[in-house]
Amino acid sequence: MVDIATRVWNHKWKIDPIVRSLIDTDFYKLLMCQSVFRNKRDTQVTFSLINRSSHVPLAKLIDEGELREQLDHIRSLSLRRNESTWLRGNTFYGKRQMFRPDFMEWFEQLRLPPYHLERVGDQYELTFEGAWPEVMLWEIPALAVLMELRGRAVLNDMGRFELQVLYARAMTKLWEKIEKLRGDPALRIADFGTRRRHSFLWQDWCVQAMYEGLGDSFVGTSNCLIAKNRDLEAIGTNAHELPMVYAALAKDDAALAKAPYDVLADWHEEHEGNLRMILPDTYGTEGFLKNAPDWLAGWTGIRIDSGDPATGAETAIRWWKERGEDPTKKLVIFSDGLDVDKILELQRQFAGRVRVSFGWGTLLTNDFRGLTPDDRLAPFSLVCKAVDANGRATVKLSDNPNKAMGPQDQIDRYKRVFDVGAQERLDVVV
Amino acid sequence: MVDIATRVWNHKWKIDPIVRSLIDTDFYKLLMCQSVFRNKRDTQVTFSLINRSSHVPLAKLIDEGELREQLDHIRSLSLRRNESTWLRGNTFYGKRQMFRPDFMEWFEQLRLPPYHLERVGDQYELTFEGAWPEVMLWEIPALAVLMELRGRAVLNDMGRFELQVLYARAMTKLWEKIEKLRGDPALRIADFGTRRRHSFLWQDWCVQAMYEGLGDSFVGTSNCLIAKNRDLEAIGTNAHELPMVYAALAKDDAALAKAPYDVLADWHEEHEGNLRMILPDTYGTEGFLKNAPDWLAGWTGIRIDSGDPATGAETAIRWWKERGEDPTKKLVIFSDGLDVDKILELQRQFAGRVRVSFGWGTLLTNDFRGLTPDDRLAPFSLVCKAVDANGRATVKLSDNPNKAMGPQDQIDRYKRVFDVGAQERLDVVV
Structure with a gap:
């Protein structure tokens, strides 16, 4: 009818x-x-x-x-x-x-x-x-x-059944990923795929499929509207824009070196528990952790968003041990360019050594790779960043020089102030 | 809403x-x-x-x-x-x-x-x-x-998204077949999949997808309701039940030997053109064609529904030549256990030598093989046949002894009357 x-x-x-x-x-x-x-x-x-x-x-x-x-x-x-x-x-x-x-x-x-x-x-x-x-x-x-x-x-440009088959293929592709993830009840995964999703309706479908397929292993979605509509947990803590703007506002090099910690001091006042997540890579994870104040080691965990994720997690574990913390009580959230094989590999590698969780983004909500001729629906690397604060350029270094942003002279200055050494270049897919 | x-x-x-x-x-x-x-x-x-x-x-x-x-x-x-x-x-x-x-x-x-x-x-x-x-x-x-x-x-027993993914997989599977069939504009295929379809709605989907995907290569459907609703050609001619019942009614061996031709004589009176299709295999194709009256060689074509299809088509071509007919004007319809690779193979083998058409059945409308654990949705070989006419058992031999039906003594009698020699046993999948 x-x-x-x-x-x-x-x-x-x-x-x-x-x-x-x-x-x-x-x-x-x-x-x-x-x-x-x-x-x-x-x-x-x-x-x-x-x-x-x-x-x-x-x-x-x-x-x-x-x-x-x-x-x-x-x-x-x-x-x-x-x-x-x-x-x-x-x-x-x-x-x-x-x-x-x-x-x-x-x-x-x-x-x-x-x-x-x-x-x-x-x-x-x-x-x-x-x-x-x-x-x-x-x-x-x-x-x-x-x-x-x-x-x-x-x-x-697509026909009616061609379109239906496109989504059939995308659904099949996601469901095969879900079936792979089903094996391990200890897995904890959230949807982080709003920004580069294929579409709202598709993200909504993916979230519901994840919930049916993974049950308790699916811990929620970063998307507030979907969390509200589907009665799921809204997930997320903080991002690079905070240290980037705080750093740009710094009056001199000494203030610049302090800026990333100022961000977290403000955050510390406002939040507790699982919201106390360190995002250490804005200006290099190594230096950030080395120079971090002791109260930061008391925070709940670390989110790893650039560089080789296993290296990042090992660095965090080492750092917690050095600061007298028990890593098995700590949470590591992986959120950079994940797909199902990487998730399973990291889970195998770190489960038991730390509490592990995954923020699965673009390849959850927009994996249309290989589904059209010339791959015209494949996701690509689009970002929207704070580039300027009160007239001063912002800078991001991250643990992957291919993700670095900002004017070259400022990048050089930040590298000096934050004592960033050689970094490994990694391809940015999404 | x-x-x-x-x-x-x-x-x-x-x-x-x-x-x-x-x-x-x-x-x-x-x-x-x-x-x-x-x-x-x-x-x-x-x-x-x-x-x-x-x-x-x-x-x-x-x-x-x-x-x-x-x-x-x-x-x-x-x-x-x-x-x-x-x-x-x-x-x-x-x-x-x-x-x-x-x-x-x-x-x-x-x-x-x-x-x-x-x-x-x-x-x-x-x-x-x-x-x-x-x-x-x-x-x-x-x-x-x-x-x-x-x-x-x-x-x-399936969940909501699991169900949707099941159909997504089935759609993808069919579409991949359609994409394979798209290459050759000379192909002619009809849907013959009503009897062992997965469901009515699914057959209806398959027919529409075939029509969008294949255009003129999709010539219609055997299903009258779908043909009517979707404004397509209704396709089909006659089947084994006619010679089986006519044969069972035969008074003696001489009448039995004549029965399959009586069927076609009745049909000849009623129909012309593309409806004059010979289904020669009920009691063995070889013998049927050898003993056929000359007017049958004037019919439009032959439908091959058991035995090795290439052998059947070669037999038909040879027969037409013997009877002075031009095989390139004749139609061969393949309709037994087809899937896409077999269709393409037969098309390559016979296109140009005869007019070729395909009646694609169960593996068009019910190919759910491999889509559930234990293959619990795979189609299977179910038939519904005339077994008795006016109190006398019917018999079918076909070109594959695995498809033979009837009491053994009657099978033996029919084999003798129709001079059926050694036959190759072929697996019946659907």
Whole structure:
């Protein structure tokens, strides 16, 4: 039976929105936003889209009008009542009222600030300028919009059954991964795939399939909207943008060297338990841990987001032992470029030695590799980063020089201040 | 948006019917039915279900109550007005009014006769007795019901996403076959998969996918209901039951030897063109062709339904040449146990030498092999045959002794009368 009203309604749509809600974003964005709102509210920042995969000519693939439509739609969003209620009333990481009333009042009034879009050659320059707590919320929706519009351009040429088979193949591919992961009940995996997902509906499917297939091994999703709708845990802590902006704001080299720890001192005041996760790689994991204050060794764990993950975990284990901590009580979260074989390998290697968890991103929610001719749906490496804070360029080094960002003279300065030695170059796939 | 009415309606269903219409059957059944109605209306026959795959314990898998419900539902069906209109008004094989008014009047009044169902060990004995034109219409729905109920028993234990992935895998599997078949625009393939399909909805999907994927290479479906709903050609001519019953009715050996040709003489009066297809293997292809009257060599083609298909086609080509016919004008339809590699192989071997067409059955509409643990959804060899006509046992030999049927003494007699020599035993998969 055709539901006529639904059909007419669908036909009336002016736009098929990619981002449907202000909380269709990563949970850690909201945690960080609250921290920034409290500690650095007036910092002026610029976020900028960076397509690390320059062979993907985004401006040729994506119509500028459609892109503006989607971005304008995002600017029209504001927090819905049930979303606000969920953020105010839900238990996150075992804690009620994680989001404070003053932050929630501000968030309830928020609309995202303007964007600047310009075509330059075959790429788009897309930037967002303004107060840090507002601008930072553009990152995830901007990435999701570009990734999905590129996908839609490819899907547009396909037949009805061809499309159904495409999704059949993608479902089969994910389910085979889930079947591989099923063997080990000790596994703990969360969805971290919002930003470079194939689409919202697909991410929603992936999350539900993971939940049915893995049961308790699937611990939740970073996507707040999906967590709310599907009654799952919202997962996430903090990210590089905090140390990057704090560092850019530093007055001199001494303040710069201290900046990454200042971030975590602020975080320490606000959060406890599983939210006390160190992200040590912004300016090199080795140096960060060596110079860390002792109270940081008391934190719950470390997230490993660049460099060779096993090396990173070994470094963390060594560091905890040096500081008199028991690594088996500590949590290591792997979140960089994971796919199922790497997950199983790391689980085998570290289960029992530390508590292990995985934040599985793009290859969970966008593994359309090999499903179309010329691989035109394969995910690619798109990021949206703070590039400037109060007029000063930001810098990221990470444990992989291929992920480094910032002006060369500043990169050199940061390498000197943070005593970063030789680093191994690793390919960035997604 | 939930369509509440549909949902409530679904929930109210007492039965999810497997066979929804009297024309959810093979087109050749209706053609043969009309021929029988005209020539042998009063013949009393028994049709009987035979599970050649005795390792599949149908009575353990399928609840007897559910089976009766489905069979009772079929007995409640009568020809709908739009179905009758389609049969009366549509063009079949280029001809209008293929179905005569007297036949249609009879068919419009028809309800299927009673069935006899008994559990014997792990199998069901399911038989149908009565006037030939009525009883013969049980064959296809009875097979479809047993095949689908067995499938439903397996599906019943599966989770929601597991189910979706099952169908995703089946879709992917079929699409990969379609992609393989796409290369050759000269290919001609029809769906012959009604009787042992996974389900009606799945057959309907397969037919539509074939149509989108193969375009003109997909020439139609044997399923009348799907042909009607999807505006496709209904495909089919005649089957073994005609010579089997005619042969059983023969008074003596001389009449028996003539019986297969009597069938085709009756058919010759009724049909022309592409409907004049010889099915030569009922009592051995070699002998049948050797002793065939010359007018049969003028028929359009031959359908090869048992034995090694290439051998069968070579035999036909040789026979046409002997009778002074041009094989390149003749049609060979392969319809026995086909899958995509065999189709492509036969096409390569015979395209250009004869006109080639394929009736693709069970491995089009029910290739769930390898998609569940223990292969519990794999198709198996189930048939429903005329076993008795006016109190005399029927016999089928075919070109594969593994497909032979009937009492041994009668098999021996038929082999003698039809001069059948040594035959190659070939496995029967589906």
